[in-house]
Amino acid sequence: MSIKRALGVCTALGVIASAVAVNVQFYDENLPGSLNPLYAESMVDFRAQELYFDRLFYRDPIDNRLDSKIVKRFEMAGATKIRLFLEEGLKWHNGDELTADDICFTIKAIMDPKTTSARAKAFRKSFTDCQVEKNSVAVIEFPEVYHKPISRLNFAVLPKKSFKSTAILPNTEFSTRPVGSGPMSGAKSTSYAIFKAHRDSSHHKPKIDKMRLNQAQDPVVQINTIKGGGMHGIVSVAPPYRPELASSSEVVMKTYDLRSWWFIALNEKNPMLAKKEVRQALNYLIDRNDLREKTIGVKKGDKESPCELISGPFVQSSPYYNRGIPVVERRYEAKAASLLNRAGLEKKGRSWYYNGEQVRLRIGMKETLNKEAPDLLDQIGNQLGEAGFDRLVYKINAEEWTREVISGKASSKYDMVIGKWSFNIDENVNNLFETRGKDKGTRNIFNYSNPEVDAILERFNAARRDSDAKNAYLDLHAKLSDELPYLFLWKLDTKSAWRKEIRSNIIAPYYYFTMIDDWKYSNK
Amino acid sequence: MKKWWIRPSIRVFSAFFLPILVPGIITLFIWALPGDPASNICPPEQCDTAILAKEFNLDQGAWVFFSDWLFEAFGGDFGRSWRVMQGVEIQELLGDAFPNTVLLLLFSLIPITIGAVLGSLEVIRSKWDPILIIVGVVPVVVLALISAAIVEINYAGSNLDVQANWARICMGAITLGFADAAFSGSLIGFRDTCTQEKNQRYVGVSILRGETVLSNTLPNVSNALIGQYRARILHILSGLVIVEVIVGINGVGALLWKGTLTQDFGLVLATATIFAVLSGGLLIVQAILECVVAMHVRKAPSDVRLAESV
Numbered sequence: 001m002s003i004k005r006a007l008g009v010c011t012a013l014g015v016i017a018s019a020v021a022v023n024v025q026f027y028d029e030n031l032p033g034s035l036n037p038l039y040a041e042s043m044v045d046f047r048a049q050e051l052y053f054d055r056l057f058y059r060d061p062i063d064n065r066l067d068s069k070i071v072k073r074f075e076m077a078g079a080t081k082i083r084l085f086l087e088e089g090l091k092w093h094n095g096d097e098l099t100a101d102d103i104c105f106t107i108k109a110i111m112d113p114k115t116t117s118a119r120a121k122a123f124r125k126s127f128t129d130c131q132v133e134k135n136s137v138a139v140i141e142f143p144e145v146y147h148k149p150i151s152r153l154n155f156a157v158l159p160k161k162s163f164k165s166t167a168i169l170p171n172t173e174f175s176t177r178p179v180g181s182g183p184m185s186g187a188k189s190t191s192y193a194i195f196k197a198h199r200d201s202s203h204h205k206p207k208i209d210k211m212r213l214n215q216a217q218d219p220v221v222q223i224n225t226i227k228g229g230g231m232h233g234i235v236s237v238a239p240p241y242r243p244e245l246a247s248s249s250e251v252v253m254k255t256y257d258l259r260s261w262w263f264i265a266l267n268e269k270n271p272m273l274a275k276k277e278v279r280q281a282l283n284y285l286i287d288r289n290d291l292r293e294k295t296i297g298v299k300k301g302d303k304e305s306p307c308e309l310i311s312g313p314f315v316q317s318s319p320y321y322n323r324g325i326p327v328v329e330r331r332y333e334a335k336a337a338s339l340l341n342r343a344g345l346e347k348k349g350r351s352w353y354y355n356g357e358q359v360r361l362r363i364g365m366k367e368t369l370n371k372e373a374p375d376l377l378d379q380i381g382n383q384l385g386e387a388g389f390d391r392l393v394y395k396i397n398a399e400e401w402t403r404e405v406i407s408g409k410a411s412s413k414y415d416m417v418i419g420k421w422s423f424n425i426d427e428n429v430n431n432l433f434e435t436r437g438k439d440k441g442t443r444n445i446f447n448y449s450n451p452e453v454d455a456i457l458e459r460f461n462a463a464r465r466d467s468d469a470k471n472a473y474l475d476l477h478a479k480l481s482d483e484l485p486y487l488f489l490w491k492l493d494t495k496s497a498w499r500k501e502i503r504s505n506i507i508a509p510y511y512y513f514t515m516i517d518d519w520k521y522s523n524k
Numbered sequence: 525m526k527k528w529w530i531r532p533s534i535r536v537f538s539a540f541f542l543p544i545l546v547p548g549i550i551t552l553f554i555w556a557l558p559g560d561p562a563s564n565i566c567p568p569e570q571c572d573t574a575i576l577a578k579e580f581n582l583d584q585g586a587w588v589f590f591s592d593w594l595f596e597a598f599g600g601d602f603g604r605s606w607r608v609m610q611g612v613e614i615q616e617l618l619g620d621a622f623p624n625t626v627l628l629l630l631f632s633l634i635p636i637t638i639g640a641v642l643g644s645l646e647v648i649r650s651k652w653d654p655i656l657i658i659v660g661v662v663p664v665v666v667l668a669l670i671s672a673a674i675v676e677i678n679y680a681g682s683n684l685d686v687q688a689n690w691a692r693i694c695m696g697a698i699t700l701g702f703a704d705a706a707f708s709g710s711l712i713g714f715r716d717t718c719t720q721e722k723n724q725r726y727v728g729v730s731i732l733r734g735e736t737v738l739s740n741t742l743p744n745v746s747n748a749l750i751g752q753y754r755a756r757i758l759h760i761l762s763g764l765v766i767v768e769v770i771v772g773i774n775g776v777g778a779l780l781w782k783g784t785l786t787q788d789f790g791l792v793l794a795t796a797t798i799f800a801v802l803s804g805g806l807l808i809v810q811a812i813l814e815c816v817v818a819m820h821v822r823k824a825p826s827d828v829r830l831a832e833s834v
Contacts (some may be wrong), residue, residue, distance in 0.1 A: 025681045033786075034536050034610060116575055169579055171604065173611030190609060190617070190782065214680070217670075221676050230681030399785055 007033040021209035022521040026233035027216045027226075027448035029368060030398070032188055036107070036175040037156035037229060038117040038168055041148075041402055043258070043422055045508075047235065048188075048213060050511040052180035054203070056084075056103070059425055061508040063514060066150050069203040070157065070181070071096065079145050081130075086136040088308075089202030092159050093185035097189075100138035104130035105160035105279040107140060114167035119155075121439050126152045131224045147464055151426075155179060183516050184211065191215070207520040219371065226251060226497055231523075235512070239296045239306060239508060245497045256494040257509035259315050260370070260422035264380070267446040269411045270355045279484040281339035285387045286487055287331040291380065295373040296492065300329070306493035312477035313421075313429045319426060320473035326479045336387065352388045360390040364410070365418035367395040372492060383418040408447045410435055414512050417445055420492075424510035427489070429476070430457045433485065448485040528818040532811035537738045539804035539811070544594065546773070546800035547793045551590040554789050561789065580606065580790075592792060602794035607786040608779070614794045617779060622798070625775035628696050628764060629757075636756045637699030642747070643714030653712060660705030662765045667703040668770035671695035675771065680808050689773075696771045700760050714753050725794045746817040761799065 026078040026475055032048040033041050039045050055247055070086055077083040107130040110120045129141040142149060158168075162179050177187040183204040184195035186337045198204055214231070216222060217240050225231045235256070237245060245251045260520035266282070268274045288309050289300045308316050323424040337347070345352050345359065352359045361384060381393045396416070398404060404410045406433040421443075423434065434441035434457050435449040444466045456476045463469035480486070498505055503524045508514035554561050560576035577583035580590055586654035596603065601615035609617060642648055648656070675695055679688035721727070721741045723784055730740040772778075774794050783791030 023683060033607070036610075114575055116573075169576065171576075171579065171606050172611045173604075175610035176605075176612050188609070190621075190779065191772060217680075218673065218674050221673050221680075225676055225680040228677070230677070230679075233680065397785065399787065403787075432815075 002078065007097075008427075021208040023212060024208050024232045024519075025214060025230075026235060026498075027222050027231060028050045028213050028235045029216050029371075029402070030437070031191075031213070031215050032171060032193055033189060033197075033232050034175040035101050035178040035193075036170065036172070037158070038115065038120050038172045039175060041071060042117060042398070046510070047512045048193055049156060049178075049180075049182075050513045051182055051184040051507075051516060052178050053188065053210070055156050055181045057150045057513055058154060058511070060078065061372070061506055064425070066148070068150075074150065076149075077098070077139050077518060078144045082140050082142075082149050083133070084138045084140065086138070088136065090200035092181050092183060093179050093198055094159075095200065096159065096161055098159075098181050100159050101135075102157055103138040103140075104132050106155065106158045109158060109163070109166040109168050110155065112168075116169060118442060120168075122442075123152075123155055125439070127337075152520070160276040182514075191293050194305070200427075200445055202518055208516070222260045226499060229499065231445070231503055233496065235496050237497045239298070239372075239495075240374065242306070242495055251497050254496045254498060254505070256496045256507050256512065258422040258494045259268050259318065259424070259427060259491075259509065260494065261313070261315055261371075261491045262400050262418070262420045262489040264363075264489065265417045265419065265445045266485060266487065267411055267415045267417075268448060268485065269446060270412055270415050272343075272359060273415060275343040275482065277339040277343035278345070278474055279334040279487075282384075283328055283484055283487050284339070285334040285338040285384065286328070287383055288327070288378065288421045288488075288489060289329050289394055290331075290383070291376065292490060293377045294379050299445075304497065308490055308491045310488045312481050313432065314427060314473070318427055319470055320477065322474045322477035322481075322519075325477055331387075333387070334440055335468040347388060350388055351390065358390055359391065361415045362392045362394065363396040363416045363418065364414040366401050366405075366420065367397050367419065369420055370395070376405070380418065405445055406443050408441075408444055411446055418475065419445070422510065429473075429475075432481070433457065433476075433480065446485070450479075450483060453483070454478055490507075528822075529815070532818075534604050535807040535811035535814070539807040542800040542804045542807075543797050545796050547597070550715045550789070550793055551586050551593075555586040578763055596617055597797065599792070600798075603790045605783075605788055606790045607788040608782045608791050617791070618776065618794065618798065621774055621776045621779050624693060624773050625764065625768070625777060627693050628700070628768070628773060628775060629760060631697030632706075632762065633757065634697070634698035635707040636753075636760070637709035639707045640714045640749070640753060640756075642715075643711040644716055644718050646719065647752060648711060648715070650715075650812055653708075656708035656711060657705070658710035659702060662703050664699055664766055665770065666701040667699040670695070670769050671699050671767075672771045692771050692773045696767045696773050699767050699771070700763050704759070704763065706756065706759065709758050712750075714749060717748050741786060743817055743821045748812055750813050750817075751754065754806050757806055758803065761802065770833060783828075 003308070015451045030044045030048065031040065032045045034045055035049060035052060037049045037053055040049055048392070054070050057066050057068045061063070070089045070090060071084045074082055084100070084103065086098070086100060092098055095214060107127050109115050110123045111127055126142060127140060128143045132190070133139055140153070146152060159179050162174055172394060181201065183198055183206045185198045186194040186196050186367060192215070193213040195213070197206045197209050199206065219241050222231070223241050223244060224236050226234055226245070226368050227250060228248070237253070252356070261457045264286070265281050266273050271375050274279050279492065291300050292307050292309070293300075296307050298305050309327040309329060310316060310321070311327045314321040334500050340352060340365060345354050347353070363377065363381055369376065373374065377393050381391045384391050401419070402411070405419070410417065431441060431443040433453050434444060435454050436442070436444045436447050441447070453476065456472055460472035460476070462470055463472060481488070496507060501518050501521055503522050506515040541786070560573065560577065562573040562580065574583070578609045581589050600615065602618070605612050605614055646832060660684055675688060675691050679691060682688065718741065721744055722737060727740055733735065764775070765781055767773070768775040769781045770779040776798050779791055780795035780799070781796060782788070
């Protein structure tokens, strides 16, 4: 073979090699439920939608600055109006141009009362109008003066041409086969979701050609497939398996900042649990160190522990965390017994009785949490059993969790519910503790209601300065650690595992794939 | 004896009635659940259920919903998925899933059929029964989990989707065909039925007449064997949902499971009706075979003439 020919063959092979699309495959907890950003219900939905759609403004995970891939610049057009100038050359996945019309359509869809979306409801009161001034200029009007108006614009933009009207329902095909402007296009099937690089627009040039989200399998299977090179990533690695992956030279463990904390919600509709002394007693009966060690494998004093105990509704690294409130780490039987006696319970033999009847607690736990903290439900049940409470334990599937527990319909089924909340950077917990009403307290599990807590939350809402908001939440932490609608457990770091071939993979807090344009695959 | 047609007639009637009864019962369940059906799709705290009820035809009561659904289903329109694959037409989902389910069913019938033939011919003696029972003692869930792990470890991350799908179907078929005594039960059941019949007195008499055992026993055991085979198929159909879900086969059973978990009643109605149709089809086949056997049994032999009475 002549040198010229050899060179030609090598070049052709190189072209072919580079032309073979890289397909990065990863496991996530579940398949996304809906790919329509207005109907995101779970963290899986948020992560998948971050690939398909662009949020108008997002927080850069490196410097925490509010940034946008769509908006070139903005200016205030009055005290309550903001004018957005869009980038040029923006395209939807189907090739249509992304214009100011789409921005205003999205806002009007959010504002439309026929859009049956809880997320739209939450945003609805933030806007009053949107006007298209030019093809690439939109003016958004707010109902009042906001401290940082662009922080209210972190919703995904929807294509006007994909909908018949601004009334967007959850059951349209868009929820399965979305048209977005995000770095990846694609759809979901019954077994996986696919993502293909969207490079036709000026604002995205992802280096990875294709991605595929597979539903998480048994953790042992996941670990073996990622070590074997079959899969490239696992979004959430259960704590017992982290040491094995951390010691692998093929896999890199990365922190995924979810600002999530675990809790046991208490049902105050139960007459016994309505007494603050009983709730405080339960707080003293739970041995958090023991639970953490037995379920997550973290001992007290472990260095670089992924599991940090908390005393209120924030993680310890949060500016809202009140460091003056100590964590109850271990069991205090004597204190608990004194409180229970004061509440009118009496101990006969080894069991507690209330109004002559043996106390029985129905404890439910979100099923998916068992992967991160195996046997937590049984361990909590055992601790309460040792303390003298009879109990029945239940695992709650994702559907029941969303349909009943979060919507406040589980009061007749459970006395205690174990769960986990995740937050993005704003850590707004109002929906968890506000008295449930129209657009309020939408995640108040047992319909907890306390006027003093409502007043604190109102202070937070009304705060114009960061310091006012912080003070309100510090007071909330103090109040809730006394009232105990929840027993606060811990913050558990979420760790992802990615093969080393995946480079520059910065994982954004909460949304995960915000920086996907920079991710690349290299097997050198 | 003269009313041999009653049983096949009942089977045919049931076959046509099942695809109406099953969705009817499901519709009653939908309305029997706590809360109104639209609030099960999206709770009132999160969505405007009145709009959803109108969208899904849930606002005019169970009978209107059921009759409209049935009318459209007869025309081949099962509507759209409410939650599993929102907005996607259910025919499209079934079009992808149904062939996988049929292949799984047919492949899993291979060990059952082999067992039936081996049992009928008494190839495997009863002294091997303990081994057969051990083979069949593995529950379907355990074997399905093992199959799922094998396929996932070998194919995860590869671009060999077609091969992976075939591997899942084959592993699923092995699971269904052997777990829970499917193969061994078929073999032993058929063998015992045929052996019992062979021990009847008339068989001995027919042998003395120079006739074959099979020609005498087969018409008499056919109905029992057909019934057994149909029972095996139903057993496989019931395990099919579990296997499809665990092994990860995109089949009708998996759709039914996902629809049930997510309260996607549109999908549940359609997939449950498909299973009812399959079951009805089996009933019709059984009825036809029973008629064929009955007619054969009643056919006068052509080479016999009645002697004149003396």
